[in-house]
Amino acid sequence: MKAIEVRNLRKRYPNHLAVDDVSFEVAEGEIFGILGPNGAGKTTTVECVAGLRPFDGGSVRVAGLDPREDRDALRRVLGVQLQSAALPEKIKVWEALDLYASFYPDPADWRELLDQVGLGGKRDTAFKQLSGGQRQRLSVALALVGRPRVAVLDELTTGLDPQARRDTWELVERVRDSGVTILLVTHFMEEAERLCDRVALIDAGKVAATGTPSGLVAQAGGAQRLRFRPTAPVDEAALLALPEVTEVTVHGDQVVVTGAGNLAHAVTLALAGAGIVPGDLRVEQATLDDAFLTLTGRTLS
Numbered sequence: 076m077k078a079i080e081v082r083n084l085r086k087r088y089p090n091h092l093a094v095d096d097v098s099f100e101v102a103e104g105e106i107f108g109i110l111g112p113n114g115a116g117k118t119t120t121v122e123c124v125a126g127l128r129p130f131d132g133g134s135v136r137v138a139g140l141d142p143r144e145d146r147d148a149l150r151r152v153l154g155v156q157l158q159s160a161a162l163p164e165k166i167k168v169w170e171a172l173d174l175y176a177s178f179y180p181d182p183a184d185w186r187e188l189l190d191q192v193g194l195g196g197k198r199d200t201a202f203k204q205l206s207g208g209q210r211q212r213l214s215v216a217l218a219l220v221g222r223p224r225v226a227v228l229d230e231l232t233t234g235l236d237p238q239a240r241r242d243t244w245e246l247v248e249r250v251r252d253s254g255v256t257i258l259l260v261t262h263f264m265e266e267a268e269r270l271c272d273r274v275a276l277i278d279a280g281k282v283a284a285t286g287t288p289s290g291l292v293a294q295a296g297g298a299q300r301l302r303f304r305p306t307a308p309v310d311e312a313a314l315l316a317l318p319e320v321t322e323v324t325v326h327g328d329q330v331v332v333t334g335a336g337n338l339a340h341a342v343t344l345a346l347a348g349a350g351i352v353p354g355d356l357r358v359e360q361a362t363l364d365d366a367f368l369t370l371t372g373r374t375l376s
């Protein structure tokens with residue numbers, strides 16, 4: 076059985092078709108990403124998956140359960156961390172966890188969970204006194220306190236500084252290693268590339284493509300770019316004749332070579348043969364953003 080199955084999901088708000096046709100499957104133990112720009116319909120999709128929003132068409136199963144019919148059973152297998160997790164300002168960290176734990180028949184030991192998310196020293200701190208990163212980690216702990224099989228994490232690292240973001244990524248990996256399947260919503264390409272086993276690229280309420288991050292990049296052409304300042308003029312035609320090269324452009328004293336395969340090796344070898352040194356050589360790999368652009372004509376940001 077798949078951990079999550081979404082088929083032809085459709086959700087219309089009064090003035091807006093937010094989710095037009097979204098289908099994907101998530102296997103047990105996967106970190107599955109929903110990646111797309113602001114307004115693409117990501118949050119609406121996961122809210123429908125989590126049983127928090129009615130939808131107009133299609134079907135959703137989480138661990139075989141229908142969020143519309145099996146609400147109580149769903150609550151026991153699914154943990155949800157949403158973008159706008161609002162807690163009372165004065166509630167202490169331990170009180171929030173204790174409260175959430177009381178909703179479940181067999182909750183996790185929240186003291187252990189606090190240590191796992193790195194908030195062991197903050198148990199008596201009021202919610203309003205936590206930093207952004209600490210609030211995010213508390214929201215992950217709250218999503219996990221019911222020992223879910225599946226966790227939904229929405230825009231988990233938005234607003235965090237780079238170090239807090241990396242810490243949160245490690246936390247998510249540890250959660251997955253403990254056996255939880257994760258559905259992760261993000262509009263950060265780096266986050267999807269770093270964390271996700273597979274990704275659905277969502278644009279304007281539709282899935283543009285689904286696959287592994289590297290597979291999606293390769294599917295969209297998998298282009299690489301080399302930039303360098305040659306010590307002597309390059310023979311553009313000779314570079315273009317290499318099977319790895321698709322384009323050569325010269326901007327002032329900088330040359331940009333685009334291609335695929337073992338591009339860096341082929342080009343540097345050809346340059347060496349001509350006695351040219353590629354100064355300031357930089358190799359740029361195509362990213363999920365490039366893949367998104369190729370597939371949709373839009374960028375993620």
Ligand SMILES: Nc1ncnc2c1ncn2[C@@H]1O[C@H](COP(=O)(O)OP(=O)(O)OP(=O)(O)O)[C@@H](O)[C@H]1O
Nearest residue numbers: 088089091093112113114115116117118119120262
């Ligand atoms: N409650 C609502 N009523 C009406 N329209 C809504 C509602 N919630 C979202 N929308 C609209 O639906 C579209 C999809 O919103 P959604 O929040 O699902 O996108 P998203 O991909 O999660 O974006 P973001 O990353 O900005 O959260 C947007 O155009 C949004 O303005």
